[in-house]
Amino acid sequence: QLGEYVVRNRAERLLRESEERSRLLIEGVKEYAIVMLGPHGRVATWNQGATRINGYAAEEIVGQHFARFHTVEDRQQKGPEALLATARERGTVEDEGWRVRKDGSRFWAHVGITVLYGADGALRGFAKVTRDMTERKQVEALEEAGRQTRQFLAMLGHELRNPLAPIRNAVGVMRMREIADPQIKYCRDLIERQVTLLARLVDDLLDASRITTGMIDL
Numbered sequence: 529q530l531g532e533y534v535v536r537n538r539a540e541r542l543l544r545e546s547e548e549r550s551r552l553l554i555e556g557v558k559e560y561a562i563v564m565l566g567p568h569g570r571v572a573t574w575n576q577g578a579t580r581i582n583g584y585a586a587e588e589i590v591g592q593h594f595a596r597f598h599t600v601e602d603r604q605q606k607g608p609e610a611l612l613a614t615a616r617e618r619g620t621v622e623d624e625g626w627r628v629r630k631d632g633s634r635f636w637a638h639v640g641i642t643v644l645y646g647a648d649g650a651l652r653g654f655a656k657v658t659r660d661m662t663e664r665k666q667v668e669a670l671e672e673a674g675r676q677t678r679q680f681l682a683m684l685g686h687e688l689r690n691p692l693a694p695i696r697n698a699v700g701v702m703r704m705r706e707i708a709d710p711q712i713k714y715c716r717d718l719i720e721r722q723v724t725l726l727a728r729l730v731d732d733l734l735d736a737s738r739i740t741t742g743m744i745d746l
Contacts, residue, residue, distance in 0.1 A: 560577045560657055560659055561582060562575045562578065562655070563594070563655075563657075563658070566653045567652065568593075569593050571591065572653060573590070574589055574590055581658060581659075583630030583631055595609075597658075599627070599634070611623055611639075615654060619642065619643055620642045622639065624636065627658070635661075635662045636664070637660060637661060638658070639656065639657070639658045639659075640657045641654050642655045678737055682737035682738075682741065685737055688726070688733075692723060692727050695719070696727070702716045703720075
């Protein structure tokens with residue numbers, strides 16, 4: 529009996545130490561919001577990363593439903609409930625979208641939710657990990673804006689080239705005729721010089737669009 533007591537006591541002590549190390553590890557993580565949710569989606573644990581990303585202190589948010597982090601539009605569409613339902617069905621679910629901080633500002637979040645079951649098979653809750661991806665989202669938005677700008681410039685170059693051809697032809701026809709009026713001759717030469725300049729600018733614009741779209745390698 530003494531031997532069994534010693535073994536059981538040592539096992540319990542090792543388990544407590546393991547749980548303490550896990551708790552310290554999770555609480556110390558600052559890059560990720562690691563949160564334990566109850567079976568109905570209420571916050572049960574809160575780490576430093578969750579405070580940094582969401583803005584709430586643990587005592588402000590523990591016991592509250594995690595839907596508080598979702599936008600009004602998402603809550604109206606039952607988005608939080610749908611995530612938990614999918615997690616129960618599949619075991620885990622990932623989602624990206626806008627979330628709301630304590631101060632009302634929004635951030636783009638990547639969220640993973642994993643369902644947790646006890647040894648008896650009963651639902652114990654969910655593990656929720658959130659990462660702030662706002663900077664990546666901003667970079668993607670800038671890249672998309674750049675892509676749209678390049679497409680617009682390419683289209684603009686082609687559209688500008690079309691009216692230049694008939695103007696050039698008209699100037700060529702005017703050169704085939706002798707013009708006595710010096711003012712009209714000056715206007716013809718002016719149009720020809722400006723059309724040549726515009727044609728060069730359009731060619732440069734088209735070359736730039738070909739380079740940025742990868743049609744030409746430098």
